Amino acid sequence: AHIVTLPGDGVGPEVTAAAVAVLEAVAEHYDHRFTFEEHLIGGCAIDATGEPLPAASLAACQKADAVLLGAVGGPKWSDPNATVRPEQGLLALRAALGVYANLRPLQVHPALANLSPLKNEKLKDVDVLFVRELTGGAYFGAKTRTADAATDECKYTEAEIERVVRRAFALARERRHHLTSVDKANVLETSRLWRNVVQRIAPEYRDVTVEHQLVDSMAMLLLTQPGRYDVVVTENLFGDILTDEAAALAGSLGLLPSASLGEGKRGLYEPIHGSAPDIAGQGVANPTGAMLSAAMLLRHSLGLEEEAQCVEAAVSQVLAHGPRTRDVGGHGNTAAVRDAVLMAVE
C-alpha cells in the first residue's frame, strides 16, 4: 500500500512521524509492504511554494491508497485577511479527494476519566461515532465581501445529504443501531432539507432507531447524557463545533483521531487536534490522536481490521500504564509514547 504523508505545521511533523513509525511496525509485524511519500500542505507549503496545497501534493494524494495528515496553520499565517491561508489547503484537499464523511469516534479511556471536565458517572458508556459532512455547507458555499458587509452561503443538495446520511446509517448498523441526526430545522432551510432526507431514507434501515435533535439542544445533551448516543450525523459546521465540544470530554484533544472517507477506499486521516504552536518543536506533543488515525487508516483504507485493532490495543495499554505526555498528566515526551506503543505492537 502507498501512503502519502502531509505533516504540515506546528506539531504536525512530530505526531505524523510517530504514526508512521507505528505503521512501519505493523508492516514488519504482519509482513505487509507500506511505502511512504511526504508532501507539503498548509503554512509550510505557503512558505515553500506560495500555495497552501501545491499541485504536486494534491497529485500525490490522488494516487495514494491513503493520506495521513498532521495539522495545518499557526500564528505566522493566521491573519484572517491574508488572501492565502493554511486552512485553504486542507479544505481544498478534502474537496478534491471527495471525502465527504468525516468519522470522529469518541471514547473515554477509563484510565483518563479523571482528566475529563465531566463527572465520572457521566462518562460511563460514552462511545459515540460522529459522522460530520465534510465537503459541503458554509465551508464551501459562495462568499461575498464588500466594504461594509459580508455573506456566507450554506448550500446542500439532496445528493450530498443522502450519501453521508447513508454512510451514517450503515455505520449505525455495525454498532448499536441508533442514529441521531442533528440540524436546526426550526430555523434553517438547509436543515429542513436535511431532516427530510433522513426521514425519507430511514424506512430502508428499519433496524436503526432514528432520533432528530436541534443543534442547540444537542450541545447540551452531549454534556448531560453523553452515554445515550451511538452514531451522530450532522452537517459540516455543526459537526465542527459539536465534535470539538465532545472531544473535551475525552480529557485531551491530543487523544482523538479522525477518518475522512469518500466513495472509494482512499481516505484522509488526521488527529483532530490542531498545530499547537505553543509546544511545536519541543518533542512533547501527544502522538495518540495521530497513531489512532493510523489505526483508522489500516481499517478503512487498507481493510486491515486485525492490524487496526492491534494498534488500538497497544495505544490503550500505553494510556493505561504510561508513559504519558503532559496534556494527559504525564512527563513523557512524544518519542517515549511512540516507543512504548511500538513495543506493544511487536
Added chain:
Amino acid sequence: AHIVTLPGDGVGPEVTAAAVAVLEAVAEHYDHRFTFEEHLIGGCAIDATGEPLPAASLAACQKADAVLLGAVGGPKWSDPNATVRPEQGLLALRAALGVYANLRPLQVHPALANLSPLKNEKLKDVDVLFVRELTGGAYFGAKTRTADAATDECKYTEAEIERVVRRAFALARERRHHLTSVDKANVLETSRLWRNVVQRIAPEYRDVTVEHQLVDSMAMLLLTQPGRYDVVVTENLFGDILTDEAAALAGSLGLLPSASLGEGKRGLYEPIHGSAPDIAGQGVANPTGAMLSAAMLLRHSLGLEEEAQCVEAAVSQVLAHGPRTRDVGGHGNTAAVRDAVLMAVE
C-alpha cells in the same frame, strides 16, 4: 410601567405567571405601579389566528416598556415543512423590536453544583455573560429551496456587528474587563468581517482585554476552562449553540434567564428553556429562569437595579434552602417555588 406578557406554549404560561407574581410583589413592596397586558405568540397564536405573531400582539409589544415571554413551540406545530411555525413568531418579534443584543448570564449556584455534569473544581468562579447577536446572520438571511437543494445565507453588515460588539465592550467595562469574541474567521467571510470590526473598535476600549476564539475551540474551552471567561460576544447561530452548551453547566436549563435589548430601553425577556411539552400543564416547571428574566427586566428596561437584586437574592435563597422543582432534584411544584420567592421578596 407597562409590561406585555406573551406566555406562549407548553410550560410558558406556567412560568410566566410565576414571574408576573414576582413583579407584582416587587411593585407592592417598592410602591411601583406595573400594568400587565397578555397577548398570543407561537403555537397558541397559530391555533387562534393562523399566525405565529398576530398584529395585535406585535402592536402591543411595540408600545410596552418591556415584554416578558414564556416559550414557543411544541410537537403539535413541529412539522419542519409546515409553512407556519411557532418559532417564526419569536424571530419576527425579535426583528420587529430590534433587540439585537441577547444577554445570557451564566452563574452556577453553589447549592446546585452537584447537579452540573461538570466536576465541581471546574465550576469555581464561573460567571460568564454571553452577548449573542440576535437579529442577523443565517436566522434572517435569504433562504431558497428547490426540489433537490436548499440554501441559507448568513449575512452581516459592519453596522450590525459594531452595535452588538460595542454593547459587549460596555458590559465588559461594568464587569471584569475581559471580552472574548467568537467567530470562525479561518473559514467564514462573515467571521472575518466580524473579527475586523472587533479589532477596529478595540482601541476605543483600552481598559478591556480582547481575546478571539474560533467557535470550535470555544465549544471545548467552555468545558475545560469555564472560569476564564467574562463577557463572550458572538453571532446569532454560534450564540445559540454555545449558550445552550454553557447552560448545561448550571445544572438545569430551567434556571437561566435572558434579556434581549436594542437601542432604547424596551427589551424582550425570556427564560432560555423551551416549551418543555413533556411536563406542560402539570404545574411542575421550574419558574426560576422566568423569574430571573423578570429581574433582568427590572434592571434593563425599568432601571430598577435595587429591585432586580432583591429578586435575584430571593431566588438565590430559595435555590439554596428550597423548595425545588424536579429538574433541580426537588419535589416541589411551580407554585411552591413561586410562593417561597414571593415570601423572600417581601
